[in-house]
Amino acid sequence: MLNDMLVNLSLEEKRKVFDVEAKKHKNFCEMNLSLNMARGKPSPEQLDISNGLLDELNSTIKFTGTDYRNYGILDGIPELKNLFCDLLNVETDEIIVNENASLILMYDSLQRAMQFGVLGGKPWNEQGKIKWLCPVPGYDRHFAITELFGIEMINIPIDENGPDMDMIEELVKDPQVKGIWCVPKYSNPTGVVYSDEVVDRFAKLKPSASDFRIFWDNAYMVHWLYEDDKLLDLFAQAKKYGNENMIYMFGSTSKITFAGAGVAFIVASKENIKSLKSLMGIQSIGPNKLVQFAHYKFLKNKENIQNIMKKHAEILRPKFEKVLEILEAELGNTGIATWLKPRGGYFVACNLYEGTAKRTVELAKLAGVTFTASGATYPYKKDPKDSSLRIAPSYPSYEDLGLAMQIFCNSAKLAYLEKELGLTV
Amino acid sequence: MLNDMLVNLSLEEKRKVFDVEAKKHKNFCEMNLSLNMARGKPSPEQLDISNGLLDELNSTIKFTGTDYRNYGILDGIPELKNLFCDLLNVETDEIIVNENASLILMYDSLQRAMQFGVLGGKPWNEQGKIKWLCPVPGYDRHFAITELFGIEMINIPIDENGPDMDMIEELVKDPQVKGIWCVPKYSNPTGVVYSDEVVDRFAKLKPSASDFRIFWDNAYMVHWLYEDDKLLDLFAQAKKYGNENMIYMFGSTSKITFAGAGVAFIVASKENIKSLKSLMGIQSIGPNKLVQFAHYKFLKNKENIQNIMKKHAEILRPKFEKVLEILEAELGNTGIATWLKPRGGYFVACNLYEGTAKRTVELAKLAGVTFTASGATYPYKKDPKDSSLRIAPSYPSYEDLGLAMQIFCNSAKLAYLEKELGLTV
Numbered sequence: 001m002l003n004d005m006l007v008n009l010s011l012e013e014k015r016k017v018f019d020v021e022a023k024k025h026k027n028f029c030e031m032n033l034s035l036n037m038a039r040g041k042p043s044p045e046q047l048d049i050s051n052g053l054l055d056e057l058n059s060t061i062k063f064t065g066t067d068y069r070n071y072g073i074l075d076g077i078p079e080l081k082n083l084f085c086d087l088l089n090v091e092t093d094e095i096i097v098n099e100n101a102s103l104i105l106m107y108d109s110l111q112r113a114m115q116f117g118v119l120g121g122k123p124w125n126e127q128g129k130i131k132w133l134c135p136v137p138g139y140d141r142h143f144a145i146t147e148l149f150g151i152e153m154i155n156i157p158i159d160e161n162g163p164d165m166d167m168i169e170e171l172v173k174d175p176q177v178k179g180i181w182c183v184p185k186y187s188n189p190t191g192v193v194y195s196d197e198v199v200d201r202f203a204k205l206k207p208s209a210s211d212f213r214i215f216w217d218n219a220y221m222v223h224w225l226y227e228d229d230k231l232l233d234l235f236a237q238a239k240k241y242g243n244e245n246m247i248y249m250f251g252s253t254s255k256i257t258f259a260g261a262g263v264a265f266i267v268a269s270k271e272n273i274k275s276l277k278s279l280m281g282i283q284s285i286g287p288n289k290l291v292q293f294a295h296y297k298f299l300k301n302k303e304n305i306q307n308i309m310k311k312h313a314e315i316l317r318p319k320f321e322k323v324l325e326i327l328e329a330e331l332g333n334t335g336i337a338t339w340l341k342p343r344g345g346y347f348v349a350c351n352l353y354e355g356t357a358k359r360t361v362e363l364a365k366l367a368g369v370t371f372t373a374s375g376a377t378y379p380y381k382k383d384p385k386d387s388s389l390r391i392a393p394s395y396p397s398y399e400d401l402g403l404a405m406q407i408f409c410n411s412a413k414l415a416y417l418e419k420e421l422g423l424t425v
Numbered sequence: 426m427l428n429d430m431l432v433n434l435s436l437e438e439k440r441k442v443f444d445v446e447a448k449k450h451k452n453f454c455e456m457n458l459s460l461n462m463a464r465g466k467p468s469p470e471q472l473d474i475s476n477g478l479l480d481e482l483n484s485t486i487k488f489t490g491t492d493y494r495n496y497g498i499l500d501g502i503p504e505l506k507n508l509f510c511d512l513l514n515v516e517t518d519e520i521i522v523n524e525n526a527s528l529i530l531m532y533d534s535l536q537r538a539m540q541f542g543v544l545g546g547k548p549w550n551e552q553g554k555i556k557w558l559c560p561v562p563g564y565d566r567h568f569a570i571t572e573l574f575g576i577e578m579i580n581i582p583i584d585e586n587g588p589d590m591d592m593i594e595e596l597v598k599d600p601q602v603k604g605i606w607c608v609p610k611y612s613n614p615t616g617v618v619y620s621d622e623v624v625d626r627f628a629k630l631k632p633s634a635s636d637f638r639i640f641w642d643n644a645y646m647v648h649w650l651y652e653d654d655k656l657l658d659l660f661a662q663a664k665k666y667g668n669e670n671m672i673y674m675f676g677s678t679s680k681i682t683f684a685g686a687g688v689a690f691i692v693a694s695k696e697n698i699k700s701l702k703s704l705m706g707i708q709s710i711g712p713n714k715l716v717q718f719a720h721y722k723f724l725k726n727k728e729n730i731q732n733i734m735k736k737h738a739e740i741l742r743p744k745f746e747k748v749l750e751i752l753e754a755e756l757g758n759t760g761i762a763t764w765l766k767p768r769g770g771y772f773v774a775c776n777l778y779e780g781t782a783k784r785t786v787e788l789a790k791l792a793g794v795t796f797t798a799s800g801a802t803y804p805y806k807k808d809p810k811d812s813s814l815r816i817a818p819s820y821p822s823y824e825d826l827g828l829a830m831q832i833f834c835n836s837a838k839l840a841y842l843e844k845e846l847g848l849t850v
Contacts, residue, residue, distance in 0.1 A: 033718050036524065039496070041495055041496055041773060042495065044492060047492065047495060050494075051485075051486065052484050053484075054483050054484050054486060055484045056484045057479045057482075058479050058480050059476040059478075059479050059480045059638035060476075061476065061479060065471060067472065068685065069472040069475075069683040069684065069686060070466055070467065070469075070472060070683070070684045070685050071464070071466055071679075071684045071685050072685065073685075089527040099524050099525075099712075099713065100524075100712070100713045101709055101710060103709060103710060104708055104709050107707065107708040108708070111536060114540065115536065115539065115540065115550075115574075116520075125540075125550060140706075143709075144707050144709075145707055148704070148707045149540075210513065242650040254496075258494040258495070258715065259494065259495045259496045260494060260495050260497065260498075260710070260711055260713065260714050260715070261493070261494060261498050261713045261714060261715040261716070262491065268519075272646050277626060281567050281575070282532065282566075282570055282573045283528065283532040283533070283570075284526055284528060284529050284531055284532075285526060285566075285685070286685055287525070288524065288525045288684050288685065288686045288716060289686060290479070290683065290685070290714065291716065292684070294645075304573075353460060396741070
């Protein structure tokens with residue numbers, strides 16, 4: 001009853017709720033908890049799924065063809081390239097398989113464009129102030145890269161179909177706009193899967209800058225909770241429009257095998273890949289091929305990748321449902337919070353009452369639970385409404401998660417009430 | 426007799442030698458060989474030394490502290506950092522242990538300096554035409570990096586004590602000179618170990634550019650053939666002069682464990698490391714820690730690293746001695762070739778008669794043996810005297826090596842005689 005449309009209560013009623021929630025908060029604080037809900041880290045149980053990968057290599061190893069212990073093979077071993085080509089529906093000269101992090105591939109791709117330009121274009125470093133489109137909320141590590149390079153970032157609203165394409169189509173008329181960050185499937189942190197229309201409009205985008213690049217971070221390409229939702233294939237679609245040079249697609253097995261010890265790839269047009277390889281060949285003699293070979297032997301084929309993802313889903317699904325259940329129970333009818341129900345990925349994005357996100361994180365921290373800093377999912381760490389928070393359910397145990405979410409909801413309510421009543425706990 | 430000072434023979438006598446050598450060359454060509462002496466690749470037998478590393482990880486793995494399967498730890502796992510710190514006599518905040526290639530660390534360090542500057546200095550990209558010192562002959566992949574970035578490379582002669590320090594001390598008065606490539610121990614390709622005096626003069630170098638950096642590629646730090654020759658510790662020495670910010674030191678286990686699947690490190694001052702980490706933290710969430718952990722368990726300690734290197738030496742030493750034996754027998758008294766006898770490393774550098782190196786490689790190629798392209802060990806692939814060639818004895822079998830070296834010497838003599846006589850075979 002007290003929660004029924006918290007926003008509509010009288011000041012007196014709000015004061016009563018505040019007292020109740022403040023007492024609850026005090027109790028939480030006295031539990032001396034130390035829980036972390038900040039990062040989308042797989043849990044130890046999820047990592048155990050791939051422990052078999054560690055048995056794939058041992059000292060009896062024999063290489064009849066190329067010796068993968070030695071130097072060479074810049075773009076990844078053929079077996080693993082073929083597997084990813086099958087999974088991604090691309091050809092072997094449209095992919096480079098590298099080390100453990102797609103983040104490095106993204107950073108390096110951007111750095112190369114800054115220093116050397118793309119496909120014969122002028123280096124971005126020499127083109128004055130360049131700009132970048134950033135669907136928000138988005139992935140903090142993406143924004144950190146463009147910020148480091150001094151690129152002006154422009155917020156693009158995102159809804160359940162993906163980013164605002166009208167706005168994007170308008171903004172790319174500016175030749176200083178050189179790219180966009182996208183997490184098109186189970187988007188970080190909203191969980192949104194871009195609609196077919198959105199993907200198609202990306203595929204036929206005609207930016208003024210011929211060196212514009214879509215950084216398509218397909219981080220959660222097979223990371224479903226219920227069933228593998230369909231994302232239209234941007235790369236195939238762009239080929240139809242002769243527009244495939246505009247796309248860099250990234251992905252990794254960080255959340256399929258080991259978060260810190262997987263393999264990552266970049267997919268791009270033959271022309272882009274050829275150009276990237278000519279530069280990468282100066283930087284490196286080749287990735288760790290033993291890690292790649294172990295991955296190939298463990299992953300086997302795309303059907304088996306889905307089997308592995310089913311095991312992840314079985315661990316993750318109850319956690320996501322627990323988060324949603326508590327959000328619904330505690331904030332469902334308050335009028336101070338909205339959220340989407342993700343069908344995959346690693347996050348639940350929650351919109352709180354304007355101006356209360358930062359304080360919510362502070363209050364939760366006082367009670368021993370770390371959430372991603374407010375604003376982290378926006379360029380320059382600035383959420384203009386101070387309302388968006390990211391919840392990462394994967395790492396804590398199921399039990400801890402329940403407690404952490406109780407504290408989250410308590411903190412959100414308190415932050416709202418503090419603001420309304422001009423009080424602090 | 427015919428070989429006695431080939432250069433001093435009369436034209437007629439030279440013509441006779443030419444006929445003999447041309448016939449030998451024809452016979453070699455008819456053998457349809459396909460041997461490769463181009464790269465310093467370890468042989469399969471050397472790689473086998475470290476196969477036990479592949480047994481260090483398996484699915485029973487348990488992490489009681491940090492889970493090395495998960496994200497995190499930007500600068501390498503503590504166990505392996507400690508091992509390298511012990512080996513290199515540095516502290517844990519003076520090192521970053523990364524992925525499989527020191528080349529990437531060098532490239533990235535240079536790219537970061539270009540884009541962001543070093544320690545608050547102006548980005549090198551914004552400092553006009555910058556210059557780089559290149560002891561020659563040197564490592565082709567070093568020169569390829571500086572060439573890619575459009576940095577002007579200046580040749581520095583190297584003798585059995587190391588590079589010409591008088592010349593270096595003079596050149597660094599130019600503030601546009603930003604760095605130097607060095608392989609200080611068992612230098613690539615000369616095998617030279619820099620003398621104490623040379624290292625000390627590097628340690629107290631006072632370049633005009635405060636953002637000058639010595640790229641000290643200690644690629645062969647423990648890669649001895651007879652006993653571990655002593656190289657004065659540049660980093661320790663530079664600290665005595667308060668000059669340690671000037672040094673980036675690199676190394677890897679590529680030629681200790683697996684050439685394509687080892688671990689690499691950068692050593693630098695605390696201030697440099699702090700700055701590098703702040704930039705690396707945007708590019709990466711951390712290296713593959715499982716590879717690092719397996720290395721730690723396999724390498725164990727610095728004494729054991731020496732045991733491993735002893736096994737490498739036992740395989741490499743006879744190969745190097747075979748190369749030197751054939752050089753001595755075939756070219757020893759001809760007056761057309763000189764070489765140093767390396768006590769470690771991966772190469773024998775041979776100086777041929779001026780203007781004959783390129784042709785020697787061509788003739789050997791005709792007989793089915795690939796040597797490193799002439800000029801490869803010079804900036805811009807230009808050996809001004811067309812005389813320096815690099816011989817890599819490590820990869821071929823002992824038997825193939827003998828044959829390949831016979832062909833090398835035959836080709837060198839023929840190239841000289843062709844030039845003298847105005848003939849071609």
